[in-house]
Amino acid sequence: MEVLLNDFSPGLFIVQTILLLGLIFLMVKFAWKPILNSLNEREAGIEEALSAADKARTDMQNLQADNEKMLQEARAEREAMLKEAREIKEKMIADSKEQAKLEGDKMLKQAQTAIESEKKAAVADIKNQVAELSVAIAEKVLKEDLSSNDKQLKLVDTMLSDIKLN
Amino acid sequence: MMQVSNTIKTLLQLLILCFSLQSFALSDAEPKGTVSSKEQVDAYILHHLKDSHDFHLFSYSNDAGERKHVGFPLPVILWSSNGLATFMSSEFHHDDNGQVIVESNGSKFVKLHSKIYELNAGASSVNFDEDHHATNAQKVLDFSITKSVVGVLLVGLLMLLAFSSLAKQYGKKKIPTGFGRVLEPLVLYVRDEIARPNIGEKHYRKFTGYLLTVFFFIWVLNLLGLTPFGFNVTGQIAVTACLAIFTLIIYTVSGNKDYWMHILWMPGVPVFVRPILAVIELAGAFIIKPFSLLVRLFANISAGHIVIMSLIAIMFTLKESLGVAGATGLSLVLSFFILLIEVLVAFLQAYIFTTLSALFIGMAVAEHDHDHHHDEAGHEVADTEDVRADFI
Numbered sequence: 207m208e209v210l211l212n213d214f215s216p217g218l219f220i221v222q223t224i225l226l227l228g229l230i231f232l233m234v235k236f237a238w239k240p241i242l243n244s245l246n247e248r249e250a251g252i253e254e255a256l257s258a259a260d261k262a263r264t265d266m267q268n269l270q271a272d273n274e275k276m277l278q279e280a281r282a283e284r285e286a287m288l289k290e291a292r293e294i295k296e297k298m299i300a301d302s303k304e305q306a307k308l309e310g311d312k313m314l315k316q317a318q319t320a321i322e323s324e325k326k327a328a329v330a331d332i333k334n335q336v337a338e339l340s341v342a343i344a345e346k347v348l349k350e351d352l353s354s355n356d357k358q359l360k361l362v363d364t365m366l367s368d369i370k371l372n
Numbered sequence: 373m374m375q376v377s378n379t380i381k382t383l384l385q386l387l388i389l390c391f392s393l394q395s396f397a398l399s400d401a402e403p404k405g406t407v408s409s410k411e412q413v414d415a416y417i418l419h420h421l422k423d424s425h426d427f428h429l430f431s432y433s434n435d436a437g438e439r440k441h442v443g444f445p446l447p448v449i450l451w452s453s454n455g456l457a458t459f460m461s462s463e464f465h466h467d468d469n470g471q472v473i474v475e476s477n478g479s480k481f482v483k484l485h486s487k488i489y490e491l492n493a494g495a496s497s498v499n500f501d502e503d504h505h506a507t508n509a510q511k512v513l514d515f516s517i518t519k520s521v522v523g524v525l526l527v528g529l530l531m532l533l534a535f536s537s538l539a540k541q542y543g544k545k546k547i548p549t550g551f552g553r554v555l556e557p558l559v560l561y562v563r564d565e566i567a568r569p570n571i572g573e574k575h576y577r578k579f580t581g582y583l584l585t586v587f588f589f590i591w592v593l594n595l596l597g598l599t600p601f602g603f604n605v606t607g608q609i610a611v612t613a614c615l616a617i618f619t620l621i622i623y624t625v626s627g628n629k630d631y632w633m634h635i636l637w638m639p640g641v642p643v644f645v646r647p648i649l650a651v652i653e654l655a656g657a658f659i660i661k662p663f664s665l666l667v668r669l670f671a672n673i674s675a676g677h678i679v680i681m682s683l684i685a686i687m688f689t690l691k692e693s694l695g696v697a698g699a700t701g702l703s704l705v706l707s708f709f710i711l712l713i714e715v716l717v718a719f720l721q722a723y724i725f726t727t728l729s730a731l732f733i734g735m736a737v738a739e740h741d742h743d744h745h746h747d748e749a750g751h752e753v754a755d756t757e758d759v760r761a762d763f764i
């Protein structure tokens with residue numbers, strides 16, 4: 207302890223105190239203040255940039271989510287429209303089928319009645335012709351000489367072929 | 373870019389200078405030198421640990437057997453009984469035993485064991501008692517530009533140059549280049565690892581300037597002490613005392629109400645114990661804390677210098693038993709490894725001094741808005757801050 211105290215130089219202590227005070231003052235004024243200020247500024251800048259990037263990212267995500275939602279909605283709408291169109295188409299086809307069937311039936315009926323009436327007219331006509339033919343044949347038969355059997359048969363044949371030709 | 377390469381060139385030149393000087397210093401230990409016996413080595417080491425009035429680089433013996441000293445004198449500034457006296461240290465002619473008397477401003481001065489004494493009026497030579505203490509001379513207030521002062525000035529200048537150039541760089545660009553790129557992480561380290569965690573987010577800004585200055589001051593001076601220039605600034609008790617007292621003043625002045633309450637009239641303690649504890653706390657705040665700071669730095673650096681010099685001295689103290697090559701090899705290997713450790717210690721001591729200063733300041737400005745937890749009996753439960761303080 208005595209040696210330590212003996213080694214302690216008050217002069218050096220005073221000189222060191224003055225120099226250290228000066229050094230602290232100069233360092234704070236010319237070095238630490240500007241350095242620390244710039245460092246703080248830079249850190250604040252970095253923090254700001256980071257938070258801005260963060261915000262941009264969330265914005266982007268929101269935008270993407272919105273897009274996705276809109277796309278979903280559009281898709282659903284398209285689906286609904288397609289479904290509706292299909293339904294309409296099917297309904298139209300069914301309707302037209304029904305109508306066609308009805309029309310066809312109606313035409314068929316008309317045709318049938320027309321045929322029927324034609325048939326009736328034809329039959330009546332045939333009946334008339336048959337009657338006329340019968341009368342004509344009878345007339346001819348009566349006019350011809352019915353002497354022989356052969357002649358009779360021949361006559362009948364010619365008459366029949368006449369009818370055919372008719 | 374030019375500036376950077378110039379800086380590097382200068383540093384290289386300095387480095388080369390260091391090594392060339394070291395080789396001179398080693399040649400000092402040649403057998404024909406005067407420092408060879410164990411007693412001479414002890415005296416030399418003790419002499420080195422002390423501050424010196426001239427800048428001694430090396431000594432050698434010339435062909436005529438004369439001892440020659442190489443170095444340069446430094447100004448001596450004294451406050452004597454007759455007022456200010458100034459002269460160059462070369463006037464003592466390297467005498468350290470009170471033989472050479474220098475007259476200046478009407479007073480007679482002698483140098484004795486690196487201290488300057490003023491002879492009493494009428495005395496013409498120094499008289500010694502049995503313990504080799506001067507009986508007819510008084511110590512004077514010595515403001516000389518000693519070797520330590522030169523070291524302080526040198527380091528202060530280096531710090532100012534280096535860090536103000538770093539500060540200037542920020543004006544032009546966001547990220548420093550060159551040597552500034554080395555300095556910036558160090559500044560950030562002190563701010564983020566020492567000041568901020570120990571003082572607290574709210575107050576650290578005010579004290580960072582002081583802590584940065586002290587950190588780099590001690591670190592660079594410690595490193596300078598490891599060069600062959602033989603500085604031993606942080607091993608001067610006056611220097612470490614000054615640093616410790618700065619810290620003491622800062623934390624005493626900035627101590628808040630809670631800090632003083634915890635020292636003088638601590639809550640949660642029986643009233644009759646409080647005065648006793650207050651005495652202990654006061655002693656802790658004003659004596660123990662600064663004393664631990666100043667002694668730790670002083671002792672570590674002095675011890676480092678003693679160990680390195682002793683290991684270098686192996687070269688000639690063990691010459692008889694190990695031979696020249698053996699002693700030299702052993703000395704070089706051991707002192708090399710201790711030097712590596714000392715480089716670490718140089719940083720470590722700067723770190724410890726700064727961290728403890730920050731911690732003491734932090735304890736003084738801590739706000740107890742978080743409220744100490746009290747258990748059922750109303751006693752305080754120690755929080756981390758107090759626990760941490762107990763370890764110091």
